[in-house]
Amino acid sequence: MRVSWRRSPGTENSRVVLAAALDQAGHSLEVCDGPTDRVTCYSLNETNFPSLIREIASANCITIAGGPSATGRWDEVCRVADYVVIGEGERTLPRLLDMIEEGRDEPLPGTATAGWGFVPPDHAVRLDAYPAFSRGRGYIECSRGCPQACAFCQTPRLFPGGMRHRSLDACLEASHRLSDIRFVTPNAFAYGSDGRTPRLEKVRRLLSCLSRPDARIWFGTFPSEVRPEFVTDEALELVTEFCANRRLHFGLQSGSDRVLKRLARGHTVADGLEAVDRTLDHGLVPVVDLILGFPFETDDEQAETVAVAVELAGRGCHLHMHGFFPLPGTPLADRSPRPPIPAARRVLGRLALAGKATGSLDLLG
Numbered sequence: 001m002r003v004s005w006r007r008s009p010g011t012e013n014s015r016v017v018l019a020a021a022l023d024q025a026g027h028s029l030e031v032c033d034g035p036t037d038r039v040t041c042y043s044l045n046e047t048n049f050p051s052l053i054r055e056i057a058s059a060n061c062i063t064i065a066g067g068p069s070a071t072g073r074w075d076e077v078c079r080v081a082d083y084v085v086i087g088e089g090e091r092t093l094p095r096l097l098d099m100i101e102e103g104r105d106e107p108l109p110g111t112a113t114a115g116w117g118f119v120p121p122d123h124a125v126r127l128d129a130y131p132a133f134s135r136g137r138g139y140i141e142c143s144r145g146c147p148q149a150c151a152f153c154q155t156p157r158l159f160p161g162g163m164r165h166r167s168l169d170a171c172l173e174a175s176h177r178l179s180d181i182r183f184v185t186p187n188a189f190a191y192g193s194d195g196r197t198p199r200l201e202k203v204r205r206l207l208s209c210l211s212r213p214d215a216r217i218w219f220g221t222f223p224s225e226v227r228p229e230f231v232t233d234e235a236l237e238l239v240t241e242f243c244a245n246r247r248l249h250f251g252l253q254s255g256s257d258r259v260l261k262r263l264a265r266g267h268t269v270a271d272g273l274e275a276v277d278r279t280l281d282h283g284l285v286p287v288v289d290l291i292l293g294f295p296f297e298t299d300d301e302q303a304e305t306v307a308v309a310v311e312l313a314g315r316g317c318h319l320h321m322h323g324f325f326p327l328p329g330t331p332l333a334d335r336s337p338r339p340p341i342p343a344a345r346r347v348l349g350r351l352a353l354a355g356k357a358t359g360s361l362d363l364l365g
């Protein structure tokens with residue numbers, strides 16, 4: 001069956017992954033810029049949600065919505081979309097298309113509709129069962145899922161059941177077509193592990209197998225990152241030995257240990273500062289994510305985060321500043337952000353002007 005995929009910012013990686021799964025199942029996905037006369041698929045995130053939900057409501061075709069916001073707000077979305085795909089779609093979407101093609105209409109695991117409600121998924125996707133991409137080129141999703149449960153993050157809710165990995169052979173196969181090899185993973189240094197205890201011998205095997213003279217490997221930098229407590233000397237040596245990136249991206253998220261604890265981040269501010277020092281010692285620039293405006297954050301805690309931002313910028317880090325945004329499906333989904341304290345805009349604005357911080361314009365003035 002030929003199916004349309006509504007183009008929208010922030011959804012390209014999902015399109016590539018699902019197009020590969022549909023190719024394998026004998027369906028094909030074609031990009032469009034609005035509803036078509038074929039089944040039209042939408043990937044909803046918090047940025048495109050308001051406009052695309054209106055488009056779905058007025059579309060004159062069969063509509064399928066998926067993605068983080070459709071999963072987190074499925075009850076709302078299935079009032080306008082014909083079908084909602086919950087969580088990962090590589091297996092569910094082809095099954096749903098088979099059902100539509102055959103004219104059947106029966107509750108399908110991993111979907112929700114206004115008629116049959118929510119049917120929980122009956123599987124977790126095995127990454128090796130699907131190519132990382134088929135037509136063209138893409139990123140290699142080497143790991144999926146996360147055993148952490150940070151209160152603001154959709155990843156463990158979208159992909160429950162901990163961390164899974166694409167095998168070395170499958171990563172190698174995908175890498176042959178790439179001259180710049182980039183990975184998608186919530187924590188690059190956790191490749192091959194349970195996501196809590198590093199298995200760096202597996203990371204070494206991955207990087208050494210994929211390494212070739214006519215290709216560059218990017219690891220622990222866009223579009224992947226790492227967790228601060230995984231930033232060890234041994235891990236950093238793997239980056240400097242095998243990879244092209246001279247930056248390492250990780251989330252510290254707050255300068256307050258109390259806030260980190262409430263977020264269930266599983267690391268402390270000191271862990272983050274240690275990761276920064278180690279990264280700099282290895283000649284790499286740390287790119288550090290910080291978030292301001294958690295609903296429970298006090299002014300003093302915001303001031304702690306601003307102070308840490310200044311300290312990190314002084315040490316040579318680049319900062320990615322984000323304002324807290326309540327994401328559907330997370331424990332903080334119904335909570336409103338706290339506005340940043342006035343000093344935050346002033347200080348972070350100065351860091352932005354100096355080229356040391358990027359991110360949310362609300363914070364950077």
Ligand code: SF4
Pocket residue numbers: 146147148149150153154155156186227
């Ligand atoms: S460690 Fe990263 S991916 Fe995992 S829950 Fe926390 S923010 Fe999400």
